Amino acid sequence: MKSLTDPVSNLKGVGPKRVADLATLGIDTIADLLTYYPTRYDDFTPTNLAEAKDKQKITLRGTVVSEPLLTRYGYRRNRLSFRMQVGRDVVLVTFFNQPYVQKSLTLNGQVAVMGKWDATRRQVTANKLLKNTPDQQNEFGAVYPVNKHIRQSVLRSFIRQAYEEYHKIIPTLLPETLRERYRLLDRRTMIKEIHFPKDQSTAKAARRTAAYEEFFLFQLRLQAIRRANRQQDGERILYHNDELKEFIKTLPFELTTAQKRVVNEICRDMRQPYQMNRLLQGDVGSGKTVVAAIAVYATITAGFQAALMAPTEILAAQHAEKLSRVFEDTHVHVGLLTGSLTAKQHRELVTAIKRGDINLVVGTHALIQDDVEYANLGLVITDEQHRFGVNQRQLLREKGDHPDVLAMTATPIPRTLAITNYGEMDVSVIDQLPAGRKPIQTQWLKSNQHAEAIHFLRDQLASGAQAYVVSPLIEESAALDVQNATDLYNQLSADLQPEYRVGLLHGRMSGDEKDETMRQFKDGEIQVLVATTVIEVGVDNPNATVMVIYDADRFGLAQLHQLRGRVGRGDRQSYCLLIADPKTDDGKARMKTMVATNDGFKVAEEDLRLRGAGDVLGSKQSGMPEFKVGDPVADLKMLQIARADAGSLLATPHWDEIDENQPLVLYLQRHELETHFD
Ligand code: ADP
Ligand code: MG
Numbered sequence: 208m209k210s211l212t213d214p215v216s217n218l219k220g221v222g223p224k225r226v227a228d229l230a231t232l233g234i235d236t237i238a239d240l241l242t243y244y245p246t247r248y249d250d251f252t253p254t255n256l257a258e259a260k261d262k263q264k265i266t267l268r269g270t271v272v273s274e275p276l277l278t279r280y281g282y283r284r285n286r287l288s289f290r291m292q293v294g295r296d297v298v299l300v301t302f303f304n305q306p307y308v309q310k311s312l313t314l315n316g317q318v319a320v321m322g323k324w325d326a327t328r329r330q331v332t333a334n335k336l337l338k339n340t341p342d343q344q345n346e347f348g349a350v351y352p353v354n355k356h357i358r359q360s361v362l363r364s365f366i367r368q369a370y371e372e373y374h375k376i377i378p379t380l381l382p383e384t385l386r387e388r389y390r391l392l393d394r395r396t397m398i399k400e401i402h403f404p405k406d407q408s409t410a411k412a413a414r415r416t417a418a419y420e421e422f423f424l425f426q427l428r429l430q431a432i433r434r435a436n437r438q439q440d441g442e443r444i445l446y447h448n449d450e451l452k453e454f455i456k457t458l459p460f461e462l463t464t465a466q467k468r469v470v471n472e473i474c475r476d477m478r479q480p481y482q483m484n485r486l487l488q489g490d491v492g493s494g495k496t497v498v499a500a501i502a503v504y505a506t507i508t509a510g511f512q513a514a515l516m517a518p519t520e521i522l523a524a525q526h527a528e529k530l531s532r533v534f535e536d537t538h539v540h541v542g543l544l545t546g547s548l549t550a551k552q553h554r555e556l557v558t559a560i561k562r563g564d565i566n567l568v569v570g571t572h573a574l575i576q577d578d579v580e581y582a583n584l585g586l587v588i589t590d591e592q593h594r595f596g597v598n599q600r601q602l603l604r605e606k607g608d609h610p611d612v613l614a615m616t617a618t619p620i621p622r623t624l625a626i627t628n629y630g631e632m633d634v635s636v637i638d639q640l641p642a643g644r645k646p647i648q649t650q651w652l653k654s655n656q657h658a659e660a661i662h663f664l665r666d667q668l669a670s671g672a673q674a675y676v677v678s679p680l681i682e683e684s685a686a687l688d689v690q691n692a693t694d695l696y697n698q699l700s701a702d703l704q705p706e707y708r709v710g711l712l713h714g715r716m717s718g719d720e721k722d723e724t725m726r727q728f729k730d731g732e733i734q735v736l737v738a739t740t741v742i743e744v745g746v747d748n749p750n751a752t753v754m755v756i757y758d759a760d761r762f763g764l765a766q767l768h769q770l771r772g773r774v775g776r777g778d779r780q781s782y783c784l785l786i787a788d789p790k791t792d793d794g795k796a797r798m799k800t801m802v803a804t805n806d807g808f809k810v811a812e813e814d815l816r817l818r819g820a821g822d823v824l825g826s827k828q829s830g831m832p833e834f835k836v837g838d839p840v841a842d843l844k845m846l847q848i849a850r851a852d853a854g855s856l857l858a859t860p861h862w863d864e865i866d867e868n869q870p871l872v873l874y875l876q877r878h879e880l881e882t883h884f885d
Contacts, residue, residue, distance in 0.1 A: 245349035261326035269293035299330035418837035422849035429630035446505035465639035483611035489637030490807035491772025511585025544570035619807035679758035749777035759785035760794035764814035
């Protein structure tokens with residue numbers, strides 16, 4: 208029996224060599240081959256000469272009626288001309304500097320050429336000879352991404368063969384109702400017309416179906432994960448409401464409306480018997496830490512432990528310190544678990560965690576390692592500096608006894624990313640900054656305006672402000688990175704001392720050295736902190752109100768915005784100076800965006816637009832899905848619709864009883880989502 212999972216070696220002409228060649232394109236099975244979609248189409252449809260306009264790009268098909276003549280005139284310059292009969296017309300065709308074309312021409316032979324039409328002289332300046340049009344009938348041809356192992360025409364012929372032999376068993380995955388609603392093709396037709404369309408509009412219709420299908424199936428998987436999580440038992444965190452209210456009252460400020468809303472969303476979720484899986488997003492300084500602290504407190508009043516996982520030791524230490532302060536007068540005992548503990552300290556801490564003496568554990572990945580056992584873990588908070596992918600997060604959720612999970616991110620996530628990478632989560636957004644914050648003023652200076660920057664810096668320091676100075680980023684070399692920071696440190700020391708003290712912070716310093724420098728900066732013993740990007744996720748000092756970034760164009764928008772977020776945390780006016788001479792349009796656009804807006808969501812949308820979905824979504828590292836046809840940025844609307852459709856399909860009461868052999872059910876089972884059907 209034929210199956211779409213048959214190996215490609217079932218096809219004629221595909222031996223071991225071809226199997227290996229196809230594997231380099233990621234094609235192993237018939238299904239892989241059939242869903243190896245073209246990236247574009249070449250249009251070889253002949254132009255009607257009577258309608259051709261002067262200078263138009265045209266395609267002509269006809270007969271060679273004069274002996275091709277090659278004329279050389281000068282070094283590597285030559286001209287190849289012949290007459291070609293096209294219908295009743297005879298036109299002159301000329302190729303410049305492509306003498307090798309002559310080999311493919313014979314008197315009375317059939318050819319097709321592409322080129323520019325000269326209407327007055329009735330001649331074509333050709334740039335392309337079409338020897339192998341895709342096939343005789345079809346003048347509109349798919350173009351596939353190929354490599355040196357395999358040619359277009361070979362790949363195309365395999366796809367055609369696969370289609371011919373297997374098309375009868377291609378199942379349609381999309382439910383009938385959806386296909387009708389959006390006038391989509393059935394899958395067999397879609398596959399056929401995406402590979403062998405007769406014209407642009409046929410291809411377009413097929414691609415539309417393919418894109419929707421791709422989005423829909425992807426969203427269905429995410430929603431299925433979400434549903435499964437909800438069906439799974441989780442800890443029911445029955446927190447002590449009055450105690451929690453008392454705690455909130457002790458905070459030195461009133462929560463913003465957005466914070467209150469988000470706290471309610473989280474608390475409501477935690478009381479439920481399922482495992483919470485929630486993303487908390489908010490711009491830098493929007494007050495996520497306080498919200499996290501409230502969730503932690505609630506968890507602890509219910510008799511559970513909480514853990515907070517940060518991506519770096521610096522950040523973990525800082526969270527621990529901040530939270531210890533917030534919980535000073537409470538019964539919350541905070542432990543900091545990092546790699547820099549001595550063996551003895553580590554042992555003691557692990558024992559205290561196991562006994563439940565420590566009820567909030569802050570740390571790096573060490574937190575979820577095997578030797579750490581919790582007495583009663585109810586809540587895990589992750590601080591997602593680098594975004595985890597869907598699968599990684601799923602792993603984390605399986606640790607322990609199904610604790611609730613709250614993922615915090617300071618990177619505002621454009622809608623597209625939220626839907627694709629966090630689609631399986633519930634989302635809470637803090638879309639408001641605490642009252643009284645003055646927007647940071649950002650300015651872009653060229654490097655020849657450096658003196659101005661120093662002048663400004665001095666003025667600010669004189670009025671009691673502190674400043675960060677970020678040295679240029681050298682991604683390729685950590686050593687150069689340090690060198691740069693050191694040079695800048697020396698230069699600024701010369702410029703500003705003895706009135707002001709300058710400090711240095713970089714990744715090669717020991718943990719103790721870093722801690723000491725940061726303490727000095729916080730306590731005001733140092734006024735200017737020169738640093739590599741380690742401060743991106745580091746220090747929190749409300750008195751620091753100036754951020755200077757050298758060679759700012761070397762940083763991405765998201766990173767620039769993060770850096771800028773280090774200032775603007777107190778009541779004083781803050782400033783950000785970008786020093787850059789961008790050489791690319793992209794670099795210029797980034798500087799302009801930073802100057803134009805403080806809004807993290809706008810920055811993130813612009814980032815996505817500039818870098819393109821491919822870069823932001825496509826990288827395997829980021830855990831983002833790759834789509835073959837659909838473009839989640841350009842087709843956001845469709846993505847949103849597909850998401851809603853997937854959600855409502857899963858919510859239909861009879862979904863669980865659906866025919867086991869239904870293609871869609873089988874599809875989900877292949878992706879190990881069978882838990883939903885028992
Ligand atoms: P984030 O973690 O989102 O970057 P933080 O929680 O560190 O933000 O908050 C930034 C600063 O704002 C902290 O100094 C915090 O104490 C303060 N803050 C938080 N919420 C409020 C509020 N509602 N009103 C005033 N200040 C607040
Ligand atoms: Mg719960």
